[in-house]
Amino acid sequence: AQSVTQLGSHVSVSEGALVLLRCNYSSSVPPYLFWYVQYPNQGLQLLLKYTSAATLVKGINGFEAEFKKSETSFHLTKPSAHMSDAAEYFCAVRSNTGNQFYFGTGTSLTVIP
Amino acid sequence: GAVVSQHPSWVICKSGTSVKIECRSLDFQATTMFWYRQFPKQSLMLMATSNEGSKATYEQGVEKDKFLINHASLTLSTLTVTSAHPEDSSFYICSASRPANYGYTFGSGTRLTVV
Numbered sequence: 001a002q003s004v005t006q007l008g009s010h011v012s013v014s015e016g017a018l019v020l021l022r023c024n025y026s027s028s029v030p031p032y033l034f035w036y037v038q039y040p041n042q043g044l045q046l047l048l049k050y051t052s053a054a055t056l057v058k059g060i061n062g063f064e065a066e067f068k069k070s071e072t073s074f075h076l077t078k079p080s081a082h083m084s085d086a087a088e089y090f091c092a093v094r095s096n097t098g099n100q101f102y103f104g105t106g107t108s109l110t111v112i113p
Numbered sequence: 114g115a116v117v118s119q120h121p122s123w124v125i126c127k128s129g130t131s132v133k134i135e136c137r138s139l140d141f142q143a144t145t146m147f148w149y150r151q152f153p154k155q156s157l158m159l160m161a162t163s164n165e166g167s168k169a170t171y172e173q174g175v176e177k178d179k180f181l182i183n184h185a186s187l188t189l190s191t192l193t194v195t196s197a198h199p200e201d202s203s204f205y206i207c208s209a210s211r212p213a214n215y216g217y218t219f220g221s222g223t224r225l226t227v228v
Contacts, residue, residue, distance in 0.1 A: 036219070043119065043206050044157075044219040090156060101147075101208075101217065103156045 002027045002093045006104035014112045019063075019078040021107045023091030026072065033074040034092040034101070035065055044090065050074060061085070086111045116140055117209050119220030126197055126227055134192045134223045136207030142187035143209035147217070148180075151204040163190050197227040 007022040025031055032051050036044040048059025055067040065076045074091060091104040116139040126132050136146055145164050149157040163169040163184035171177050179201075181193040190209075194201055207220040 041123075041204075041222065041224060043117075043221040044208075046218075100159065100162070105156045108154075 002031060002102050004033075004091045004093045004102060004104040006089075006091050006107050008107055009105065010108045010110065012110040012112055013081045015083055016080050019076070019081045019085065019109065021076040021089050021091075021109065023065075023074045023076065023104060024072050025074060025091075025093045027093060032094045033065075033067060034094070035059065035063070035074075035076045036090045036092060037061075038088040038090065038106075040087075047076070047089075081109075081111045083111050083113065085109060115211060115218045117143075117207065117218045117220045119207055119223055121223060122221060123224040124226070126225070128198055128227055129196055131193055131195045132197055132225060134194075134205055134207075134225075136190045136192070136209065136220050138188045138209045138211075138218070141209075141211050143190075143211065144187065145210045146184055146190040147208045147210075148182060148190075148192050149206045149208070151206060151222075153204075157206060160192075194225065197225070199227045201225065202227045 003026045005024045034049045035047040037047050038044050047063050048057045050057050050067045058064045063078045065074050067074050089107045092101045094101050118137045120135045148160045150160050151157050159172050160175045161169045161171045161182050163182045165184050165187050169182035184190040204222050204224050206222045208217045210217050
């Protein structure tokens, strides 16, 4: 079975500061991992995905995430937060043998001017 | 590429009426589409998986007769909330998978309010 845990339902950072959103996964097989962003009253937009290639994945809007098998983690980072980064972020896992996604509970990112 | 259009973006209906939500893959053929429900400040919960030309597979606890899903073509899936009640008010999001694609494309969501 697959699952993801997002530590911290709310994260606040100052504009220009480092963004770190945590995600740990549980999977019995090598997983595919994703980060999505959701703005108010909108659907989900893919930020980046890990599909067993390079462990450091670069996504859109300056975000990146590193797959660490030893820590079963896939944390999302951005060196310098921008006001427009304020949104809800979801980590998701999908096994490489199935179609179903399992989403974390989400982390709300607030950027303080 | 890989655009999913969901319509309507918001709808208000009276209790007891039915509402249909459409999910279209605009530039690819989606063999499988998924319907999610999201309550305020919560994550997405998978409701059902629909495969083109076959019956949808519902997750445990989701009423099949209340949430009717039709996937008649490779580009269109519909979710009909029948005899809607205020507790059905929620944000509904669809997603579509593309053959040989690892990721899934999500629609923009539908805000349903039942009064």
